[in-house]
Amino acid sequence: MARILTLTLNPALDLTLRLERLEPGQVNRSLAQVSHAAGKGLNVAQVLADLGHRLSVAGFLGADNPEAFEALFARRGFVDGFVRVPGETRSNIKLAERDGRITDINGPGPHVSERAQVELLDRLDQLAPGHDVAVLAGSLPGGVDPAWFGELLRRLKRHGLKVALDSSGEALRAGLLVTPWLVKPNTDELAEICGRPLEAGDALAAEAAHLQALGIDQVVISQGARGVSWFGPDLALQALPPKVTVVSTVGAGDTLLAGMVHGLLSSWSATHTLRHATAIAAQAVTQVGFGLGDAVQLQQLESAVQVQALAEQQEVPR
Numbered sequence: 001m002a003r004i005l006t007l008t009l010n011p012a013l014d015l016t017l018r019l020e021r022l023e024p025g026q027v028n029r030s031l032a033q034v035s036h037a038a039g040k041g042l043n044v045a046q047v048l049a050d051l052g053h054r055l056s057v058a059g060f061l062g063a064d065n066p067e068a069f070e071a072l073f074a075r076r077g078f079v080d081g082f083v084r085v086p087g088e089t090r091s092n093i094k095l096a097e098r099d100g101r102i103t104d105i106n107g108p109g110p111h112v113s114e115r116a117q118v119e120l121l122d123r124l125d126q127l128a129p130g131h132d133v134a135v136l137a138g139s140l141p142g143g144v145d146p147a148w149f150g151e152l153l154r155r156l157k158r159h160g161l162k163v164a165l166d167s168s169g170e171a172l173r174a175g176l177l178v179t180p181w182l183v184k185p186n187t188d189e190l191a192e193i194c195g196r197p198l199e200a201g202d203a204l205a206a207e208a209a210h211l212q213a214l215g216i217d218q219v220v221i222s223q224g225a226r227g228v229s230w231f232g233p234d235l236a237l238q239a240l241p242p243k244v245t246v247v248s249t250v251g252a253g254d255t256l257l258a259g260m261v262h263g264l265l266s267s268w269s270a271t272h273t274l275r276h277a278t279a280i281a282a283q284a285v286t287q288v289g290f291g292l293g294d295a296v297q298l299q300q301l302e303s304a305v306q307v308q309a310l311a312e313q314q315e316v317p318r
């Protein structure tokens with residue numbers, strides 16, 4: 001069991017509405033709705049807690065609607081390092097149609113003052129020592145500069161934590177410059193950073209080689225139903241998940257990230273790590289929300305994941 005700190009600078013209340021079919025511009029009636037205290041770092045924390053780790057969670061939380069988050073922290077026994085900021089934590093709307101299509105409408109989040117940012121850094125100086133890994137995941141709220149985000153990663157590294165990063169756009173770009181231990185972009189996020197499409201396998205491998213040349217040990221590239229490419233020191237593997245009935249893909253990336261961190265911290269073999277992480281991510285898409293579900297189903301999914309070696313990585317000219 002490891003001690004893990006996750007940072008969610010821009011958490012969200014995820015409101016998932018299940019619909020037969022979305023008709024834009026019409027009155028739509030939902031079949032069911034469910035609301036979760038969420039955000040990428042908090043989702044990762046919940047899966048890591050399911051996998052047996054001890055969690056601390058931090059970031060910025062709106063002072064006007066903290067109840068669902070505080071209830072989650074109490075229920076899961078998370079150490080709460082969140083700085084409260086004026087305003088409301090955002091709500092992110094997830095429209096889940098019967099055929100598995102998901103439409104996300106993610107809000108901007110409250111504005112975070114410089115003072116609150118200083119407070120979080122001070123708090124992390126107290127909280128971070130003693131943790132093995134920091135997972136930084138999700139977007140930046142208003143007022144938070146990507147350069148500040150880079151400084152945050154640097155500080156966590158200075159405290160001796162391995163840093164795992166899952167973000168997008170400028171925050172991802174700033175984080176990559178600080179060379180985290182592990183990074184988990186999806187193909188679109190990586191393509192945006194490198195400014196070219198990454199459809200072909202050799203383009204992915206070349207981009208991963210570039211990131212590894214910067215000093216990033218573990219590059220995990222998620223590709224939705226097409227699975228995962230994992231480039232580690234001396235390994236390049238591809239996992240293909242089994243076909244599953246998609247209920248909601250929200251949280252699949254967070255679950256995959258948690259699974260990879262868990263396997264690596266547990267010193268499992270590479271194949272076991274990737275197979276298990278891919279299976280729990282596939283299980284996540286079969287439910288609204290996520291988290292480790294039925295053990296028999298998980299075992300079947302794990303047996304059905306196909307893992308194979310990827311062809312030699314290629315150098316990318318820069």
Ligand SMILES: Nc1ncnc2c1ncn2[C@@H]1O[C@H](COP(=O)(O)OP(=O)(O)O)[C@@H](O)[C@H]1O
Nearest residue numbers: 186222223224225227228241252253256281282
């Ligand atoms: N339809 C699906 N069937 C099975 N597994 C899936 C499906 N969609 C996503 N996954 C799993 O979840 C992982 C993360 O999903 P992805 O959509 O790539 O991430 P993100 O949510 O970060 O964009 C994938 O790499 C895959 O292992």
Ligand SMILES: O=P(O)(O)OC[C@H]1O[C@](O)(COP(=O)(O)O)[C@@H](O)[C@@H]1O
Nearest residue numbers: 038039040092138139251252253254
């Ligand atoms: O911070 P962002 O990029 O807006 O993402 C937040 C959203 O991502 C999620 O964590 C889901 O992420 P994944 O589907 O990538 O696992 C939602 O719970 C949340 O609403």
